[in-house]
Amino acid sequence: MCTLEKHGDVFVLTLTGSSDVDEHRFGPSAIDSILSAIAKAKAEATPGSALITTSHGKFFSNGLDLAWAQAAGSRAGARERLLYMVESFRPVVAAMMDLPMPTVAAVNGHAAAAGFTLALSHDYVIMRRDKGVLYMSEVDIGATLPDYFTALFRAKVGSATARRDVLLRAKKIKGEEALRMGLAEAAYDSEEQVAEASMRLAKQMAGRKWAGEVYAEIRKSLYPDLCGVLGLDIRAVVSNSKL
Amino acid sequence: MCTLEKHGDVFVLTLTGSSDVDEHRFGPSAIDSILSAIAKAKAEATPGSALITTSHGKFFSNGLDLAWAQAAGSRAGARERLLYMVESFRPVVAAMMDLPMPTVAAVNGHAAAAGFTLALSHDYVIMRRDKGVLYMSEVDIGATLPDYFTALFRAKVGSATARRDVLLRAKKIKGEEALRMGLVQAAYDSEEQVAEASMRLAKQMAGRKWAGEVYAEIRKSLYPDLCGVLGLDIRAVVSNSKL
Numbered sequence: 103m104c105t106l107e108k109h110g111d112v113f114v115l116t117l118t119g120s121s122d123v124d125e126h127r128f129g130p131s132a133i134d135s136i137l138s139a140i141a142k143a144k145a146e147a148t149p150g151s152a153l154i155t156t157s158h159g160k161f162f163s164n165g166l167d168l169a170w171a172q173a174a175g176s177r178a179g180a181r182e183r184l185l186y187m188v189e190s191f192r193p194v195v196a197a198m199m200d201l202p203m204p205t206v207a208a209v210n211g212h213a214a215a216a217g218f219t220l221a222l223s224h225d226y227v228i229m230r231r232d233k234g235v236l237y238m239s240e241v242d243i244g245a246t247l248p249d250y251f252t253a254l255f256r257a258k259v260g261s262a263t264a265r266r267d268v269l270l271r272a273k274k275i276k277g278e279e280a281l282r283m284g285l286a287e288a289a290y291d292s293e294e295q296v297a298e299a300s301m302r303l304a305k306q307m308a309g310r311k312w313a314g315e316v317y318a319e320i321r322k323s324l325y326p327d328l329c330g331v332l333g334l335d336i337r338a339v340v341s342n343s344k345l
Numbered sequence: 346m347c348t349l350e351k352h353g354d355v356f357v358l359t360l361t362g363s364s365d366v367d368e369h370r371f372g373p374s375a376i377d378s379i380l381s382a383i384a385k386a387k388a389e390a391t392p393g394s395a396l397i398t399t400s401h402g403k404f405f406s407n408g409l410d411l412a413w414a415q416a417a418g419s420r421a422g423a424r425e426r427l428l429y430m431v432e433s434f435r436p437v438v439a440a441m442m443d444l445p446m447p448t449v450a451a452v453n454g455h456a457a458a459a460g461f462t463l464a465l466s467h468d469y470v471i472m473r474r475d476k477g478v479l480y481m482s483e484v485d486i487g488a489t490l491p492d493y494f495t496a497l498f499r500a501k502v503g504s505a506t507a508r509r510d511v512l513l514r515a516k517k518i519k520g521e522e523a524l525r526m527g528l529v530q531a532a533y534d535s536e537e538q539v540a541e542a543s544m545r546l547a548k549q550m551a552g553r554k555w556a557g558e559v560y561a562e563i564r565k566s567l568y569p570d571l572c573g574v575l576g577l578d579i580r581a582v583v584s585n586s587k588l
Contacts (some may be wrong), residue, residue, distance in 0.1 A: 204513075260505040284506045306491060310515070313487040320484050321513055323495045324505075341487035344415050345423050 105133055106139040111150045112301065112306040113143040113203075120170050126157050128169030128216055133190045136220075140197040145200045150311045152304040155224060156208035156297065163217030163237065166191065173329050188248045191216055195250055196332040198223035199322055202314025204307035208300035209286075210293045211246040215239050222258050222285070225307075225321065230302045231277030231289035241272045257325040260284055313341035346375055349382040349472075354393045354551040355544065356386040360400040372410030374380070376433045379463075383440040390445045393554045395547040398467060399451035399540065406460030408482065409434065424505050431491045434459055438493055439575040441466035442565055445557025447550035451543035452529075454535045458482045462494050465501050468550075468564065471543045474520030474532035484515045493574050500568035503527055541575050556584035 107114045115136070128136070143153055157163065171183040198205060198220075204306040207213075208226035214237040221227050221236070229236070238255075240247050247255075247269065259265045264283045267273045277289030287303070290296050322329050322336045329336055350357045358379070360369040371379070376388055393566035400406065414426040441448060441463075444491070450456075450464040457480040464470050464479070481498075482488050490498075490512065502508045505580045507526040520532030530546070533539050565572050565579045571578055 225509065258505050260503065260507075284504060299492070307514075310485065312484050316487050316489055317484055317513070319489045323490060324499075324508055324512060335488070338491075339489045341422060342418075345411070345420070345427055345486075345488065 103135045104139050106142055108146075109301070110305070111148075111152060112304045112330075113146075113151065113153045115139045115143070115153060115155045117155070117163055119155040119157075119159075123160050123244065125161045125164035127218070127328060128162055128187065128220075129170045130187065130190060132167070133187065133194060136194055137197060137332060140190070140194070140201060143203070144197070144201055147314045149313055150308045151203040151314065152308040153201060153205045153224075154208050154300050154304050155220065156300065157210050158293065159211060160234075161211045161217070162207075162209045162234070162271060164212060165215030165217050165244070168243075183247075186282065191219075192248070192250055192332065195219065195223050195254060196334055199325070199329065199332060199334055200318055202318040204304065204310075204312070204317065206300045206304045206307075208296050209234065209236075210296055212237065215243075216251075219254060220243040222254055226303060227280075227285060228285050228288050228290070228296055229277050230296055232291045235274040235276055236268075236280055236285060237274045238268050238272060241270060250328070253328040253331040254325075257328040258285075261262055297305040313339075315339050316341045346378045347382050349385055351389075351395075352372075352544070353548070354391075354395060355547045356389075356394065356396045356532045358382045358386070358398045360398070360406055362400075362402075366403050368404045368407035369460070369461075370407055370410040370412075371430065371434060372413045373430065373433060375410070376430065376437060380436055380440060383444060386446070387440070387444055390557045392556055393551045394446040394557065395549050395551040396444060396446055396467075397451050397543050398448070398463065399543065400453050401536065402454060404454045404460070405450075405452045405456040405477070406463060407455060408460050409460030411486075421558070427488075435463075435491070435493055435575065438462065438466050438497060439577055442568070442572065442575060442577055443561055445561040447547065447553075447555070447560065449543045449547045449550075450479065451539050452479075453539055455480065458486075459494075462497060465497055469546060470523075470529040471531050471533070471538055471539050471546065472520050472523060472529050473534070473536065475534045477522060478517040478519055479523055479528060480517045481511050481515060484513065493571070496571040496574040497568075500571040501528075556582075558582050559584045 166187045171180045205224040206226045207221040211234040213221045252334035280286040409430045414423045448467040450467035450470045454477045456464045523529040
């Protein structure tokens, strides 16, 4: 599940769970909840909006709800549920690409698999340096990645070596290394500092008062292959009153 | 407007204006003038030719002539003129890709939007470290980028993070940062030093006595997506008298 709040011009989407050590995994209702929150932010967007996505505690998100998949009771049933979640999550990444405002992932803890994917769907990632890792666990779990996951990583992770280390080597990447690999914008020594820095960055971006539609189209034009995989169009837009 | 001179084997294309603080913006006549100059250099090319493009004063170029667009008197008229300039400038980038000699942009001052695009159309960029920025202003102005601008930046700016910072964040990039981002070859402390270093590099490249046709085809083969967008063919060429 998640909540959506507004702090001035900045929307804050918080992944929520039932306890302090909740892995904030994405099952069908959590995915619905996230999709609604993003849609709400989009509907209420104005020039000068920004979005932060965050959570609290040990985990940002540990990925899709594999326990729900396994609760199907059979291997075929589990695979069907897994595929269902993978396809439900696709529009989340698409919605993030289309969101007409700058976005910041304030990664408070571990972000693995779909959790890492959600973080990377943001324009900027800020994480902790003292705790928590970014981790694509798929090869360890024994499952290939959905096409749009791979497309996202190919779009956002510039170095071929880094992509190999993230996806094929399933490296558990701490803050300092994430900085070096260009995965994170900044890394801090506590959850509070991550939150503060994310809000500072979001407000800075919001203060540029960019026209949201133009911003979203320029964002998508940075990642045309990903947009192709997600079925997103990229349009020319002029939002200047004199032009 | 611009002039084309020859210094030994090196062509020097200078963007000119009417005053010391001329922004050297590209209106229809400037674009024509630049296209003619590049065509002339191409017609007179020999093995051992090279081209430097430069300007003087505070600006290399601040981009397309938006004032000319706005002088249309209506928003529709302004957009028509903007589109006209965007389409007229496309052959300039194509001609730079096709030019059968090494090219160096000696960036004496600010290079923004189409000005930055022109600089990046060169094989090497040398800029000042003490003054001047590289800046893609489109998101600040509220207009998406022409397809060939985006294709050029995707071709030449290697890091996904750098592309995001240049195009989506509209960073104003000074010399030292441009070096770190791999946007420029070198950065110096004055316009004179930039000019000297550019001439040194151009003469060094000219001294390799490359067969121009081969050079141009190899250049294009580095940027196949850009060539696709520009409608440029890439051919196999052998220019060796023994092969």
